[in-house]
Amino acid sequence: MKLVKFFLVGILFGIVLTKTEAVSWYRIYEMFHFQSFHMYGIIGTAIATGLIGIQYIKRKKVKDVDGNPIEILDKEDGNMRYWLGGTLFGLGWGLVGSCPGPIFILLGAGIYNVAFVLLGAVFGTFLYGLFKDKLPH
Amino acid sequence: MEFLSHTWHWSISGFLIGLVMLLLIYFGKTFGMSSNLRSLCAMTGIGKKIPFFDWDWKGQRWNLVVVTGAMLGGFIAVHFLHDATNVNLNPKTVEQLNEMGIDNPNGKLVPDALFNDYSPKSIIILIFGGILIGFGSRYAGGCTSGHAISGLSNLQLPSLKAVIGFFIGGLIMAHFLLPLIF
Numbered sequence: 234m235k236l237v238k239f240f241l242v243g244i245l246f247g248i249v250l251t252k253t254e255a256v257s258w259y260r261i262y263e264m265f266h267f268q269s270f271h272m273y274g275i276i277g278t279a280i281a282t283g284l285i286g287i288q289y290i291k292r293k294k295v296k297d298v299d300g301n302p303i304e305i306l307d308k309e310d311g312n313m314r315y316w317l318g319g320t321l322f323g324l325g326w327g328l329v330g331s332c333p334g335p336i337f338i339l340l341g342a343g344i345y346n347v348a349f350v351l352l353g354a355v356f357g358t359f360l361y362g363l364f365k366d367k368l369p370h
Numbered sequence: 371m372e373f374l375s376h377t378w379h380w381s382i383s384g385f386l387i388g389l390v391m392l393l394l395i396y397f398g399k400t401f402g403m404s405s406n407l408r409s410l411c412a413m414t415g416i417g418k419k420i421p422f423f424d425w426d427w428k429g430q431r432w433n434l435v436v437v438t439g440a441m442l443g444g445f446i447a448v449h450f451l452h453d454a455t456n457v458n459l460n461p462k463t464v465e466q467l468n469e470m471g472i473d474n475p476n477g478k479l480v481p482d483a484l485f486n487d488y489s490p491k492s493i494i495i496l497i498f499g500g501i502l503i504g505f506g507s508r509y510a511g512g513c514t515s516g517h518a519i520s521g522l523s524n525l526q527l528p529s530l531k532a533v534i535g536f537f538i539g540g541l542i543m544a545h546f547l548l549p550l551i552f
Binding site: 236238239240241242243244245246247248249250251252253254255256257258259260261262263264265266268269270271272273274275276277278279280281282283284286287290295297298299301303305306307308309310311312314315316317318319320321322323324325326327328329330331332333334336337338339340341342343344346347349350351352353354355356357358359360361362363365368 | 374377378379380381382383384385386387388389390391392393394395396397398399400403404406407408410411416420422423431432433435436437438439440441442443444445446447448451459460462463466467475479480481484485486488492493495496497498499500501502503504505506507508509510511512513514515517518519520521522523524525526527528529531532533534535536537538539540541542543544545547548551
């Protein structure tokens with residue numbers, strides 16, 4: 234089963250985010266009030282780890298698990314979509330305190346009302362698909 | 371086992387999150403959780419009407435497997451690795467929240483005032499917040515995992531713009547709007 238490794242990585246991700254309280258509404262509030270280093274430390278360390286790993290992959294031309302060359306795509310250029318989309322996302326993040334990963338993790342953790350957030354998020358995604366061509370990107 | 375059941379230090383969890391991203395790259399994929407929301411839309415067959423969802427979500431099944439695993443991870447963490455004694459928020463944060471009528475964490479991950487009362491107000495807030503998250507992350511082309519972690523660690527300028535946007539929105543919400551809402 235090729236999918237098992239993804240399931241295991243997912244389990245690790247879910248445990249880590251829960252145990253470090255990155256799925257906590259309180260931690261997100263605290264972060265946006267600059268009252269703790271905790272969340273900044275998590276995000277900063279994750280980026281530093283990723284940065285070193287990606288540089289290593291690029292320089293050593295590491296192959297992926299199937300032996301294919303690893304190609305990490307650049308993000309598309311743009312302005313409005315990042316500033317505006319990012320700000321809208323941030324408003325939601327600050328309000329309900331969970332981004333897409335934690336929405337799923339909290340459901341598993343037994344916070345059932347987060348299903349309302351998931352419902353909204355799927356609907357929000359649908360709205361974007363509906364209006365995509367009318368939006369500045 | 372205390373080191374497992376207490377709140378994990380940011381350096382350890384940050385490292386492990388970076389590792390999760392690198393593992394997905396090594397598996398030939400990318401780390402980005404909000405794409406699953408697009409898959410959930412595409413799955414309904416709505417792609418026949420809206421081209422954005424005419425998308426090979428089956429090719430993204432691996433990512434749905436990742437979030438399913440993440441859900442199980444959340445379950446395991448709460449049921450088998452949980453010791454609620456040391457959620458130590460900044461006391462100032464707790465005091466500030468009390469003033470808004472939001473309950474102390476006491477080991478909980480989310481406030482009852484928002485997630486454990488079925489009042490129309492709470493439900494509307496949760497759905498509305500979800501809409502902002504879903505719409506915003508797709509518009510910006512990624513969320514915390516796709517832009518803040520994957521994008522920034524690959525030195526992507528667009529991701530920096532998006533992450534600054536995340537903080538502009540979050541700061542406006544936390545400082546100006548939350549006190550009006552609660």
